[in-house]
Amino acid sequence: MTQSTLVDSPGSAPISSPRRRPRRPQLPHADYQRAFDVLGACADARSLPDFKEQLLEALQTTLDVKHVSFFVGATFHNVFGDARPVTEGHTTKMLPEYQERWSRYDLFGTPAATRQLVTSGVSSLSELASMSTLPASATAYVRHFLVSTWGMHSATALRVELPGGHSALVGLFDTAADRIGPRELATLRVLNPQLSAISRHLPLSRRPGSALARLSDRQREVATLVAEGMSNAEIGETLSLAEDSVKKYVSRVLGVTGCQSRMELALLVRAGG
Known part of the structure; x- marks a missing residue:
């Protein structure tokens, strides 16, 4: 689609009329x-x-996406320069090369992607490739960095509003080109305003307090069961979680509390923090 086809067609509302809000997609029950x-x-x-970690883990589990990231910026346009983003999966290994060479050419910093992210909160490589010609720099980013180097054929960005007018860009990447399809994109677009409603009112840093006080409710449940001597499989059965999810929770809990082992965590829990 050429640039000219992106403007209002004949017979559409006049440019001076109020901008219409994008229609919220209707989802099947399973996607809701x-x-x-x-x-x-x-x-x-x-x-x-907390929000960063919990959102990435939830997206990985719910959408079955292995490689995710969470970048933050004072404005949308400098979000790509985040020096310390949260990364999971291969995005951790991808980060040094991205920061050194590719951040300025990011696909989701192009005008077409920006329009999508501002209007609907979500943009994807598949949509952008089908509706417009990407700049040569963004094409090189996709071809050489995402595909050739890392084998990432699926790329999606979710924009989230943060306190103080800051912005976040959540990246979802996968080796399967159809991992984030139309249904997943529609689900993310329904999620976008709800996630922003949560994140806009959160403090930017964890409040001082005991190590256990910094855990989320679910993380505290996992920590308690670890202290009771349960294995990951037993914790998963008790909390109705997949064992892989339990492993991630335990890793998060160890990181937040600063414990080096399950035994050290158990002692901390038993001592009441």
Whole structure:
């Protein structure tokens, strides 16, 4: 699609008329449930760091996306320069090369992607490739960095509003080109305003307090069961979680509390923090 086809067609509302809000997509019941699962995982976040970790984990589990990232900027346009983003999966390994060479050419910093992210909160490589010709620099970013170097054929960005007018860009990447399809994109677009409603009112840093006080409710449940001597499989059965999810929770809990082992965490819990 050429640039000229992106403007209003003849017979559309005059340019001076009020801008119409994008129609919210209608989802099948199963996709609404996925959206509720993500929101439920983030609802008890007590700070922006908690929200980052809980959102990425929820997206990985719910949408089955392995490689995710969370970049923050004072404005949308400098979000790509975040020096310390949260990364999971291969995005951790991708980060040094991205920061050194590719951040200025990011696909989601192009005008077409910016329009999508501002109007609907979501943009994807598949949509952008089908509706417009990408700048040569963004094409090189996709071809040489995402595909050739890392084998990432699927790329999606979710924009989230943060306190103080800051912006976040959540990246979802996968080796399968159809991992984030139309249904997943529609689910993310329903999630976008709800996630922003949660994140806009969170403190930017964790409040001072005991190590256990910094845990989310679910993380505290996992820590308690670890202290009771349960294995990951037993914790998963008790909390209705996949064992891989339990492993991630335990890793997060160890990181937040500063414990080096399950035994050290158990002692901390038993001592009451």
